[in-house]
Amino acid sequence: MKNIKLNTSRKAGFSLVEMLVVIAIIGIIAAIAIPNIGNLNDSARDAAAKRNAQTVASVLNAAIAAGATADFASIADGTSGAAALVALAQTGTSPTDGAFQGKTFTSGPIDNDEETKVASYLSWDSANKQVKYDAGD
Numbered sequence: 001m002k003n004i005k006l007n008t009s010r011k012a013g014f015s016l017v018e019m020l021v022v023i024a025i026i027g028i029i030a031a032i033a034i035p036n037i038g039n040l041n042d043s044a045r046d047a048a049a050k051r052n053a054q055t056v057a058s059v060l061n062a063a064i065a066a067g068a069t070a071d072f073a074s075i076a077d078g079t080s081g082a083a084a085l086v087a088l089a090q091t092g093t094s095p096t097d098g099a100f101q102g103k104t105f106t107s108g109p110i111d112n113d114e115e116t117k118v119a120s121y122l123s124w125d126s127a128n129k130q131v132k133y134d135a136g137d
Contacts, residue, residue: 049114050135053121055107056089057133063105064130067095073126082119085131086110 064072070093075084092106110118125132 045114046117049117050121052107052110052114053118054133056086056110056118057122057131059089059105059107060085060093060131063093063095066100066103066105067098068093068105069096072129072131073124075124077124082122082124083115085122085124086115086119 060072063070070088072085072088075088080087089105089107090110092104094104095101121133121135123132123134124130
């Protein structure tokens with residue numbers, strides 16, 4: 001038998017060129033992904049504001065239907081407009097008579113930074129005497 005000598009001096013691993021190619025590919029993927037992540041945050045904030053505006057409109061319209069006596073028209077037409085409706089929904093309003101007398105209709109707290117955005121989706125419909133939600137899509 002012939003004596004065959006194997007080349008065992010070669011070490012396993014990645015070359016510098018292979019590592020640079022991998023780092024370049026990761027950099028390209030990150031450059032594409034990072035701007036999209038910023039857009040996701042903005043769209044999530046907008047979706048939360050729309051959801052809160054829907055809640056405010058539902059709560060106040062339910063209170064109106066139950067017989068709440070707050071003057072919603074003057075609140076909505078006042079100096080702060082729809083922002084006053086958002087504030088009223090957070091503090092709550094109660095009917096003075098009927099089956100829901102003494103019950104408070106409230107939306108719960110809304111983040112201070114988000115109140116302006118929520119108010120931008122709300123308006124007072126004087127013809128139907130209700131709070132109107134408009135997503136503006």
